[in-house]
Amino acid sequence: MLPKRLNTSTFSLFTLALISGCSSLTSSQNNSTSVSSFYDYQIYTPQGDNISLSQWAENIQTADVILIGEWHTHAGIHRFQTDTLKQLIQNEQSVALSMEQFSRDNQPVVNSYLNDEIGEQTLIKQANAWPNYESDYRPLVELAKSNQLDIIAANAPKPMVRCISKHGLDYLAKLPQDKRAYVATNIDLGDSPYKQKFMASMHHGEPSQHLNMYASQLTWDTTMAESIVNYKHAHPKTTVVHVAGKFHTEGGLGTAAQIKQLDPSLNIVIVTPVDAITKNSHDYQLEVLSPPVRYIKPENQQAAFSELFKNSSEPDCS
Numbered sequence: 001m002l003p004k005r006l007n008t009s010t011f012s013l014f015t016l017a018l019i020s021g022c023s024s025l026t027s028s029q030n031n032s033t034s035v036s037s038f039y040d041y042q043i044y045t046p047q048g049d050n051i052s053l054s055q056w057a058e059n060i061q062t063a064d065v066i067l068i069g070e071w072h073t074h075a076g077i078h079r080f081q082t083d084t085l086k087q088l089i090q091n092e093q094s095v096a097l098s099m100e101q102f103s104r105d106n107q108p109v110v111n112s113y114l115n116d117e118i119g120e121q122t123l124i125k126q127a128n129a130w131p132n133y134e135s136d137y138r139p140l141v142e143l144a145k146s147n148q149l150d151i152i153a154a155n156a157p158k159p160m161v162r163c164i165s166k167h168g169l170d171y172l173a174k175l176p177q178d179k180r181a182y183v184a185t186n187i188d189l190g191d192s193p194y195k196q197k198f199m200a201s202m203h204h205g206e207p208s209q210h211l212n213m214y215a216s217q218l219t220w221d222t223t224m225a226e227s228i229v230n231y232k233h234a235h236p237k238t239t240v241v242h243v244a245g246k247f248h249t250e251g252g253l254g255t256a257a258q259i260k261q262l263d264p265s266l267n268i269v270i271v272t273p274v275d276a277i278t279k280n281s282h283d284y285q286l287e288v289l290s291p292p293v294r295y296i297k298p299e300n301q302q303a304a305f306s307e308l309f310k311n312s313s314e315p316d317c318s
Contacts, residue, residue: 019295048279055205069246100244163317165216184222194253225258
């Protein structure tokens with residue numbers, strides 16, 4: 001439970017890297033000259049008009065949920081996330097922060113940190129914070145903490161997600177009730193635009209593995225969506241700002257689609273980072289510099305993946 005602060009074979013990091021980097025980018029002649037470093041950003045409307053941060057906050061004041069997609073570790077995007085949260089606080093808007101980067105089983109640890117019962121290093125260790133927590137997510141968490149905002153540990157536990165990638169959704173039937181509650185109640189693997197997009201991004205392994213990988217991905221999306229909707233139902237006047245990888249949020253698919261299935265009445269606003277602006281986007285567009293190419297030589301990429309698999313510990317899926 002969240003604190004009442006204002007009355008209110010394996011799935012690995014390889015998959016995370018693959019998913020976050022597989023989305024195609026649109027092209028446009030309307031590039032902003034102000035975006036010249038990885039700290040810079042410029043927000044645009046779906047129609048391709050650039051607006052200020054204060055105008056952006058004004059435009060979205062009726063949103064129930066704000067989904068901000070990211071290229072993980074991108075300084076400009078993380079700066080925008082923090083600036084957005086700060087602007088909403090300054091506008092005296094009731095707001096909560098939801099994060100892909102913490103999972104449901106660690107909600108009590110996050111709560112303890114918000115309540116000053118533990119220090120940051122304890123939070124990082126006990127809540128299995130991402131390696132880039134201190135550089136990229138500390139500003140968000142500390143801003144929320146200093147303003148007594150709730151933080152929703154929205155995701156499914158990574159070991160459980162990896163077991164689903166190995167054994168499929170049948171793995172969930174083995175779990176005791178308390179652990180089963182750490183993932184979404186219903187996970188539908190039926191055909192959808194999101195499933196088509198995911199399958200098109202898979203370039204390695206067998207089709208049966210791809211389906212299990214999709215099941216694990218959808219477990220992420222559906223669990224995050226359910227966590228957000230459950231919070232909204234308990235705090236209907238609070239806007240939830242959720243941060244996650246862009247594949248989870250862009251184009252109204254993934255987590256956004258799952259939120260709509262759970263509660264069609266919710267008004268969802270989506271921000272997607274791009275390196276070029278289009279005139280007809282589903283989402284608000286955040287112009288930033290695109291990340292550098294990860295690998296140029298195939299042998300370097302293969303060596304990195306091999307090292308990643310070698311160092312990945314197998315979860316206990318029994």
